[in-house]
Amino acid sequence: MTKKIVALALALCMLLGVSAAMAEKLTVTYWDDNFNGNALRAAAEDYKANVDPEFELELVLVSGSSDVENSVTTAGSSGDFSNLSDIVLFQDHWIQRFVSDYPAAWLDLEDAGINWDDFGAEKLSYSVVGGKHYGVPVDNGTSIMAYRVDILEQCGYKIEDMKGITWDKFLEIGKEVYAKTGKALLSMDGSGNDLPYMMMQAEGESQFKDGKAFIAGNEKLTRIITLLCDMVKEHVLILANDWTGYTNETIQQDQVAGVFNGNWIIPTMSQVADNAGKWQITTIPTLDGGEGYAANGGSSLYVTSNCKNPELAKKFLAYTFGGSMKTYDEALLKGGVIGCCLSAAKSEVYSAGVPFFNGQAVYSDIVEMGSHVPIVEQNDYHYTVRQYIGNAIQNILNGAEVGAALQEAQELIDFAMEQ
Amino acid sequence: MRKKKGFGLLAKQEAAGWGFLAPASLLIFIMSFYPMVQAFITSLKTGSSANLQWAEPLFKNYTRMFKDKVFMTSMGNTFLYLLIQVPIMLVLAILLAQLLNNKDLKFRGLFRTLIFLPCATALVSYALIFKTLFATEGLINAFLKGIGIIKENVNWLGQSGTAKAVIIIALLWRWTGYNMVFFLAGLQNIEYSVYEAANIDGASGWKTFWHITVPLLRPVIVMTGIMSINGTLQLFDESVNLTNGGPSNTTITMSHYIYNNSLGQGVANFGYASALAFVVFILVAILAFINMKVGDTRD
Numbered sequence: 001m002t003k004k005i006v007a008l009a010l011a012l013c014m015l016l017g018v019s020a021a022m023a024e025k026l027t028v029t030y031w032d033d034n035f036n037g038n039a040l041r042a043a044a045e046d047y048k049a050n051v052d053p054e055f056e057l058e059l060v061l062v063s064g065s066s067d068v069e070n071s072v073t074t075a076g077s078s079g080d081f082s083n084l085s086d087i088v089l090f091q092d093h094w095i096q097r098f099v100s101d102y103p104a105a106w107l108d109l110e111d112a113g114i115n116w117d118d119f120g121a122e123k124l125s126y127s128v129v130g131g132k133h134y135g136v137p138v139d140n141g142t143s144i145m146a147y148r149v150d151i152l153e154q155c156g157y158k159i160e161d162m163k164g165i166t167w168d169k170f171l172e173i174g175k176e177v178y179a180k181t182g183k184a185l186l187s188m189d190g191s192g193n194d195l196p197y198m199m200m201q202a203e204g205e206s207q208f209k210d211g212k213a214f215i216a217g218n219e220k221l222t223r224i225i226t227l228l229c230d231m232v233k234e235h236v237l238i239l240a241n242d243w244t245g246y247t248n249e250t251i252q253q254d255q256v257a258g259v260f261n262g263n264w265i266i267p268t269m270s271q272v273a274d275n276a277g278k279w280q281i282t283t284i285p286t287l288d289g290g291e292g293y294a295a296n297g298g299s300s301l302y303v304t305s306n307c308k309n310p311e312l313a314k315k316f317l318a319y320t321f322g323g324s325m326k327t328y329d330e331a332l333l334k335g336g337v338i339g340c341c342l343s344a345a346k347s348e349v350y351s352a353g354v355p356f357f358n359g360q361a362v363y364s365d366i367v368e369m370g371s372h373v374p375i376v377e378q379n380d381y382h383y384t385v386r387q388y389i390g391n392a393i394q395n396i397l398n399g400a401e402v403g404a405a406l407q408e409a410q411e412l413i414d415f416a417m418e419q
Numbered sequence: 420m421r422k423k424k425g426f427g428l429l430a431k432q433e434a435a436g437w438g439f440l441a442p443a444s445l446l447i448f449i450m451s452f453y454p455m456v457q458a459f460i461t462s463l464k465t466g467s468s469a470n471l472q473w474a475e476p477l478f479k480n481y482t483r484m485f486k487d488k489v490f491m492t493s494m495g496n497t498f499l500y501l502l503i504q505v506p507i508m509l510v511l512a513i514l515l516a517q518l519l520n521n522k523d524l525k526f527r528g529l530f531r532t533l534i535f536l537p538c539a540t541a542l543v544s545y546a547l548i549f550k551t552l553f554a555t556e557g558l559i560n561a562f563l564k565g566i567g568i569i570k571e572n573v574n575w576l577g578q579s580g581t582a583k584a585v586i587i588i589a590l591l592w593r594w595t596g597y598n599m600v601f602f603l604a605g606l607q608n609i610e611y612s613v614y615e616a617a618n619i620d621g622a623s624g625w626k627t628f629w630h631i632t633v634p635l636l637r638p639v640i641v642m643t644g645i646m647s648i649n650g651t652l653q654l655f656d657e658s659v660n661l662t663n664g665g666p667s668n669t670t671i672t673m674s675h676y677i678y679n680n681s682l683g684q685g686v687a688n689f690g691y692a693s694a695l696a697f698v699v700f701i702l703v704a705i706l707a708f709i710n711m712k713v714g715d716t717r718d
Contacts, residue, residue, distance in 0.1 A: 077689065079469060101687065102467075104469075190577070190665075191663060241555075249556065412489065
C-alpha cells in the first residue's frame with residue numbers, strides 16, 4: 001500500500017514538474033511557414049530576448065488556412081476544445097461567426113493591456129465581437145494597386161496619373177496598354193471575386209445591408225460588375241480559372257501591368273526578379289474619381305479557451321504584435337509580413353525604400369493607407385457572397401443580362417443564408 | 420470439466436460461425452450503421468453546429484433541398500457523369516480484359532500492369548496532373564494546336580461543357596483499369612474448354628464473346644456496375660481538385676456540395692449537409708437494388 005502511495009506521489013511530482021516546465025510554453029497553429037511562420041518566430045525570439053528567457057513558442061504548422069478554420073469548426077461542433085492549440089491564427093472574416101457559433105471556444109483580450117487605438121479601425125472591426133476584443137492583428141490586409149511603371153510610360157502615363165482616377169479612365173488606359181503592349185492592366189481569380197469586394201469597399205459600400213445580402217438593385221455593385229465585364233471584353237482584365245492561375249500564370253508569367261489585391265500579394269509579385277524596380281504602388285481608382293482604400297484578407301491571432309496559460313498568452317501577444325518594433329521589423333524583414341500597429345510601423349525598416357518598387361517606401365505607405373480604409377458591413381456569409389458574385393460575372397460573360405444575373409445571385413445567397 | 424453436453428456438432432459449428440462473423444459485424448455496426456443513424460438524426464436538426472436544435476417542421480431540411488437550385492444542378496451533373504462515364508468505362512474494361520486474357524499475347528503482364536497503374540495514383544495528384552494537362556497553356560492545347568485541330572488555346576476547365584468532358588475523361592482514365600482487373604479475374608474462372616467447344620461448333624469471335632463471355636461474367640458485371648454507380652454518386656475529388664465545381668457551380672457534384680455545406684465554406688450547416696448525404700445514400704441504395712434485380716438470373 002505504501003508503495004502505491006509513493007508511486008502515486010512520485011507520479012504527481014513528475015506531473016507537477018512537467019507542468020512547471022510547460023508553464024512558459026505556448027502553442028500556436030498557423031499555415032504559411034515562409035510568411036506568418038516567420039512573423040511568429042520573430043515574435044517568439046523578441047519575447048524570449050527581452051522579457052522572459054524561459055519562454056518557448058511551439059509552432060504547429062498546417063497546410064492551409066482552411067485547415068485552421070476546419071479544426072476550429074470541428075472542435076466547436078463537438079464541444080471538445082482539447083485539440084486546439086493555445087493560440088490560433090486565421091483569416092479575419094471567420095471570427096465573427098466563430099464567436100457567435102462557439103462562444104465557449106474563445107478568451108477575450110479586454111484585460112491584455114493592448115493600446116487598441118494604435119491599430120487601424122477597419123482591421124479591428126473584424127475581431128471585435130459584442131464590444132469585446134478577441135484578436136491581435138498580425139498581417140495587414142490593406143489593398144495595394146500596383147502598376148508597372150515602365151509599361152505605363154510606354155503609353156505616356158506616370159504613376160501619379162493613376163492616382164484618384166475613375167474606373168472609366170482606368171478602362172481607357174487599360175485599352176491603350178493592351179493595344180500597345182498586349183498586356184492586361186488587371187487580373188483576378190475568376191472564382192474568387194476579390195475585385196468586386198475591394199472595389200465596393202473603396203466606395204465605402206458593402207455587399208450586405210442590415211444583415212442581409214444586398215446584391216439585386218445595388219446600384220454601385222451593378223456599376224462595378226458591368227465595368228468588370230466590360231474590362232474582360234476589352235482584354236483589360238484577365239479572369240483566371242482559379243487561384244494558382246491568378247498567381248502563377250497572370251502575375252508570374254508577366255501577363256499583367258497591374259495588380260490589385262491585399263498587400264500579401266507582394267511576395268508573389270517579387271518572385272519575378274526580372275521586374276524588380278519596375279513596379280510602384282498607389283491608391284485605388286473609384287467609380288466617380290478620388291482615391292480609394294480597401295482591404296482584403298489579413299489574419300489575427302486568437303486565444304482559445306483550451307489555453308493552459310492565458311495570462312502568458314495575453315502578455316506575449318500584447319508585448320509582441322501589440323506594438324514591439326523589433327517583432328514588426330523582423331516579421332517584415334524575414335517574412336514580408338506587414339503589421340498593423342501604427343506606431344510600431346514608424347521604424348527605419350518600415351520607412352526604407354524598397355528596390356523592387358523602384359525605391360518607394362511601400363511598407364510605411366501601406367500602413368498609412370490602412371488607416372483610411374472605410375469600415376463596411378461584414379457578414380458571416382462573406383465567402384458565400386463572393387462565390388455567387390463570381391458566378392454572376394461568369395454568367396454575364398456567357399450572355400446573361402447584368403440585372404438578371406445579380407437577381408439570381410441574390411436569390412441563391414438568400415437561400416444559402418436562410419437556415 | 421466435460422460439462423458442455425448440450426452442444427452438439429451443429430451447434431458448435433453455428434457458434435463458430437457466429438464467432439467469425441461477430442468481429443466484422445460489430446465493426447460494420449460501429450463504423451457504418453451507427454453513423455448512418457446519427458446522420459439521420461442530425462439531418463432532422465438545424466442551427467449552428469455547436470447548438471443543433473430539432474428542425475421545425477421536422478423534415479424542413481428535406482423539403483428545403485427541393486428548392487435548392489445548386490443541389491439540383493449538382494444532382495444533374497452527378498447523373499450526367501454516371502450515365503456517360505459508367506457504360507463507356509465498363510464496356511472498355513470488358514474489351515480490354517478480353518484482349519489481355521489472350522494466352523498468345525506477349526508482355527501480357529506488362530500491359531495489365533500499365534492499364535491498372537492509373538488507379539494506383541492518388542486521387543488528388545492525378546486530378547492535379549489532368550488540371551495541368553488541360554490548362555489553357557497546357558500540353559493538350561499545345562498538342563492540338565501543333566497538329567492543327569484548334570487554332571486558339573481552349574480554356575478547357577473554364578467552360579462548363581468542356582470542363583464536364585475533362586472530368587469524364589479523367590474518370591475513364593483512372594477507373595477503367597481498375598474495373599478491368601475484376602473482369603480479368605472473372606474470365607479466369609471461365610473454363611477454356613467452353614471456348615474450345617464453341618470454336619469447334621464454328622462460333623465466331625463476336626458470338627463467343629456475346630453468348631459465352633458476357634453471360635458467364637454477369638455476376639462480375641453486376642458487381643462492377645454497383646461499385647461504379649456507388650463511386651460516381653459519391654464523386655468528390657475530381658470536382659474539388661479539377662474544377663472546384665466551377666465555372667459558376669456547373670460541374671459541382673453532390674458530395675462536393677455536401678462538403679461545401681459542412682466544412683468547405685466554413686458554413687458548418689451540418690443538419691442540411693446530413694440531409695443531403697442521406698438522400699445520396701437512398702439514391703445509391705435504390706440504384707444498387709435495381710442493378711441487383713436486373714442482374715439476378717435466378718427465377
